[in-house]
Amino acid sequence: MKKIIKISALAAAVLLAAGCQEQTTQAPEVELKTDDQKAAYAIGASIGNFASQTLVQQEELGVALDRELVKSGLLDALTDQVKMNEEEMGSALRAHEQKMNTVVQEKTQEKREETLMSGTSYLEDNAKKEGVSVTESGLQYEVIKQGDGPTPIAADTVTVHYTGTLTDGTVFDSSKERGQPATFPLANVIKGWTEGVALMPVGSEYRLTIPAELAYGDQEVGTIPAGSVLVFDVELISIEGKEDSKQAKK
Structure with a gap:
């Protein structure tokens, strides 16, 4: 079972924003000529890759967050209009982390029980x-x-x-x-x-x-x-x- 990555408040705001781009908006042309341009793009791409992997992990476990709300949180943070204070965000993130840990434990136990049952059957058949x-x-x-x-x-x-x-x-x-x-x-x-x-x-x-x-x-x-x-x-x-x-x- 893949481990769920612990996330900070800042990372959480960015983490799940991948894939939330408005479909009706034409993406601007990207120029990657200068070192600063390349560095800026690399930062965004690395965050996107991280977000994509985390989204897949959580969705495989049956937990999917509202991507539009994630997008709103990211944009609000960039424009200094966040609707939650630091304490509220920290509490929300800790609750989500606890939820994910519980889900992982439950899935791990289910998988272990399936493996044990399959193994017992295999041993019984093999012994014959x-x-x-x-x-x-x-x-x-x-x-x-x-x-x-x-x-x-x-x-x-x-x-x-x-x-x-x-x-x-x-x-x-x-x-x-x-x-x-x-x-x-x-x-x-x-x-x-x-x-x-x-x-x-x-x-x-x-x-x-x-x-x-x-x-x-x-x-x-x-x-x-x-x-x-x-x-x-x-x-x-x-x-x-x-x-x-x-x-x-x-």
């Missing part, structure tokens, strides 16, 4: 697939390729290739796409990774389906919505300091 095993914690894994090397423990540092997706197939991270395997202490990742990779002998490829409580829980992380079930295709390449053990086993 042939070849999928479910651990006591709820982690689901499927052996794509079984290696014959040593198996890591939580204290180990491992090198892996992986691709992480949401349940709809959206890729949110992939070492394979970057063309560079990842190396990290196994104890420093999400619980589902620590448990799942510890099941894998070196040389293995597993698909780990990780419930939200073993991933990021109710946190929204990057493009990962709060409450998401995560699916990782993981290839365990090596365990730091255990190459000799692999060779001895061979």
